[in-house]
Amino acid sequence: MALQVYYGGTFDPVHCGHVAVARAVRDGLDAQVQLVPAADPPHKDATHADAIARARMLDLAVAGEPGLKVDRRELRREGPSYTVDTLRELRAELGPDTPIVWMVGGDSLLQLHRWHRWQELFQFAHVLAVARPGSHLDMATIAEQSPPVHAEVAARWRPPRDLSQAPAGGFAAFELPLQRPESSTELRRRIAAGEAWRDWVPAAVAEYIVRHGLYAVRDVTPASL
Structure with a gap:
């Protein structure tokens, strides 16, 4: 089973x-x-x-x-x-x-x-x-x-x-077979600070975060995300 x-x-x-x-x-x-x-x-x-x-x-x-x-x-x-x-x-x-x-x-x-x-x-x-x-x-x-x-x-x-x-x-x-760098705490900090963060989440999740303004996401250009 x-x-x-x-x-x-x-x-x-x-x-x-x-x-x-x-x-x-x-x-x-x-x-x-x-x-x-x-x-x-x-x-x-x-x-x-x-x-x-x-x-x-x-x-x-x-x-x-x-x-x-x-x-x-x-x-x-x-x-x-x-x-x-x-x-x-x-x-x-x-x-x-x-x-x-x-x-x-x-x-x-x-x-x-x-x-x-x-x-x-x-x-x-x-x-x-x-x-x-x-x-x-x-x-x-x-x-x-x-x-x-x-x-x-x-x-x-x-x-x-x-x-x-x-x-x-x-x-x-x-x-785990591979070390992972991601941390929810650090991810929230990066989002709020407008630093690079999109590669830490699935694309659909990134879009949801931006669309709903979660974690005080900044309105920055896609290139800087």
């Missing part, structure tokens, strides 16, 4: 690095990958574009990409939207036997113990940590930098492709 992978984030905005990660996991694990935009948080300034705009940019970014889709379930949920609640909902929908994977970045993995009811995640899904090339997500590094996470995942460690052999409960690290 094909892995069902869920890739959560604010995607504020989605950039080519996000799409590259989703493609790499799709191809490396022969999986379906759903990108799950987070809802607008209670604090107005926590995101820079609202949920509707962020989800629409995701639609544009993955249009025509086989095996990549957008899942808006967290945008439809009232109140705080916790990953454990998303995974419980997915498990109820997909049944007890479907292998479900929740993707996190390497930095997020080391902070996993700060998530709401984080140990329950493994009841509903596997956790896949995506590592940048050259970074280390081996057990020794995790033990040194995040002892609580190490205590939980050490016995769950398995090769990424083995995640398809069980519905939930495993942990794996996935190393």
Whole structure:
């Protein structure tokens, strides 16, 4: 049974690095990958574009990409939207036997113990940590930098492709084949400053940002974009 992978984030905005990660996991694990935009948080300034705009940019970014889709379930949920609640909902929908994977970045993995009811995640899904090339997500590094996470995942460690052999409960690290330069924070800064930024996002996303004036985009000539 094909892995069902869920890739959560604010995607504020989605950039080519996000799409590259989703493609790499799709191809490396022969999986379906759903990108799950987070809802607008209670604090107005926590995101820079609202949920509707962020989800629409995701639609544009993955249009025509086989095996990549957008899942808006967290945008439809009232109140705080916790990953454990998303995974419980997915498990109820997909049944007890479907292998479900929740993707996190390497930095997020080391902070996993700060998530709401984080140990329950493994009841509903596997956790896949995506590592940048050259970074280390081996057990020794995790033990040194995040002892609580190490205590939980050490016995769950398995090769990424083995995640398809069980519905939930495993942990794996996935190393990206190429380093990516993109960062949403730096991308927003470049857009606001009128610096070069268009090559960091899919063309349709760039057009959406300009058309809707997101991230205080400057009205500059196309050559300087």
